[in-house]
Amino acid sequence: MKSTAIRCSACGQEAFLVREPVFKGLKKAGETLKCSACGHVYPREADVPFVEADRVPDLFSPEDRGEKPDLFSDDKPRFCRHCVHYVANPFRQWCGLHRRDVQATDTCPSFAPGQGDG
Numbered sequence: 001m002k003s004t005a006i007r008c009s010a011c012g013q014e015a016f017l018v019r020e021p022v023f024k025g026l027k028k029a030g031e032t033l034k035c036s037a038c039g040h041v042y043p044r045e046a047d048v049p050f051v052e053a054d055r056v057p058d059l060f061s062p063e064d065r066g067e068k069p070d071l072f073s074d075d076k077p078r079f080c081r082h083c084v085h086y087v088a089n090p091f092r093q094w095c096g097l098h099r100r101d102v103q104a105t106d107t108c109p110s111f112a113p114g115q116g117d118g
């Protein structure tokens, strides 16, 4: 993929080039080339102040790629917060099955998967 990082000549910021198709009737007639920061439109690709690839800030440094706790695995732990019986409101977390207060990260032998929002 071609780098779309630019140093905008209008606003001076490092931004991204936004390509938007331009249609004439049903036919694609071209693209507008816009600065993502200020919306400045460049008339031609040759006018776009692309940032050289080796100057593009590394958005994902090696540290960021390190091991992360796997909180969003598909294999959900049997936490009360994922259970159909779990009821949360601003005041308490409640198990509708055992009719008692629970914590979101409690586990329970009667766990029934239900809340899919992770």
Ligand SMILES: [Zn+2]
Pocket (backbone or CB within 6 Å): 008, 009, 010, 011, 012, 013, 015, 035, 036, 037, 038, 039, 040
């Ligand atoms: Zn700009």
